[in-house]
Amino acid sequence: MSDRLDVAIRAIRGVFTLDVAWTAGDGVSVLFGPSGSGKTLTLQCLAGLMRPEAGRIAVDGRVLFDAARGIHVPPQLRRVGYVFQGYALFPHLSVRANVAFGLRDHARADRDRRTSEAIERLGLRGLEDRHPRELSGGQRQRVALARALAIEPALVLLDEPLSALDLPLRRALRDELQTILADWRVPTVLVTHDFAEAYQLGDRVLVYEEGRVRQSALRGDLLRRPASESVARILGFRNVLRGVIREVTADHVRLEWRGQILEARNSGDTFLGVSAGAPVSFFVRPEDPRLLRKDGPPPNPAHHANILKGRVVREADLGVTRSLLLRLDESGPPAQGDYDLEIEVPQFVYEVLNLDEDQHWEFSIHRGSIHFLPS
């Protein structure tokens, strides 16, 4: 996959500095991160609405911005389709006029053909004469997409396309958006702070924080291998923890956490410091630890590694599952505020084990469930 989009820019706005460099190929690149991390500013630089202080932007080898050579192609000439947050549809114009807005310089026949095609492909037939205020949220999104796509852009930018919508609709429109983007096959950059959205829509995810790209990864790699503790936190990982390495062998890593020695599988993470005493970050997915039944046979060390004891200090009913916040019986400050580990159990497990009556539990963390994070 060749790099179709090549971005390396530094833009300063007041006290905020955006300093990013990334490339992307075909498909959808998602800029994901908290608000104020520079995602929208990046889009504005790509569209030519903002001029970075330094750097270079190229799409398919066509240079749109190059500070060193004094190149700054104005937004009018970039052929970049921009779907704004809240869509920015022209309220005084009909759906057809909105979609045709970027085609004013085309011959009338060509303009009409392209407008009709965009209206047709986005399922807006029959709504041509309506005004934006007479449309539903989903229809507005499609008009904004049709307007941006009708100019046959070299690049499409979507700024939080679903954030203006109610939750159930958002889910449905996410699917719809995915279909539309797959149908048009235009390189796309999408901004979101919703990880589910980023994961579903993005082929590549760029994790933004404080004006920097913390990680650029194909979406599958992102969940398996977050680049750092801070990326794991931005991605919303729970149980991001810190320990100290005690021993590293070819297939095991022993680490100390909260006064306990945990044994983890060494999956060949080259970034692991081999020296004992080195600090290390790791995470444990809340659904991975296993509560040990009290009515069953005693735990078998061959199957149950890392057996810990703790009590539930808080819990939350998440509907299908229950989240239990456990505090270890160890002394010392808990790892995550007032608790050490979050464990998520299916609702039926919660009921079978009578978790509402019994707060004190033993649980085990499988060796393969401890994932190390590069520091």
Add this chain to the structure above:
Amino acid sequence: MSPESLSALWLSVRVASVATLLNALVGIPLAFLLARKPFRLRGLVDLVISLPLVLPPTVTGYYLIVLLGRRGWLGAPLYALTGWSVTFTWYAAVVAAAVMALPLLVRTARAAIESVDRDLERAAFTLGHSEWRTAIEVTLPLARNGILAGLVLAFARALGEFGATLMLAGNIPGRTTTVPLAIYTAVQTGESAEALALVAALTAISCAVIFLAGRLGAATT
């Protein structure tokens, strides 16, 4: 109504209409620049056009004489060149009314333009529209109600202008005596019937303008 009063009425309508037209030509671009273009001296321009709002009209009139009078900064060269001076003509009444009305239009129109979502303009840019076309096709149409309201205010202000007009244009019956001046003169000379007729006429015109503005505003929303 006496011929003098009718002539004053006709003059007033003419003066206010031309002043409003001038305002539209100057004030709308000015409002756009103030709202959207951070140029140097923006603060100064804003101050100068807003001054007539706060200064007594006679003071504004005095400045206009300093500027346009036969010995004024602009008036003297003009007089030397053409032998003509704007003072004591109906043009002077137009200038006075226009200057007094301008801040009302500019402020109202500027607020309306500023309230247009900038993302709409940005969208127009990315769709290939120049700043000029974006202003004409997006910003100004969306600010239309505010601009209309500003024009109505400007017209009303121009129609009622008294002090600056008196200073620059004088009170020459049939030439520069607008309705407010005619009312003042009528009251001074005890012609209360004439005064009442003119007051009624001015009130009627003002009501008609407000009604019209309401209709225009309603038609666009």
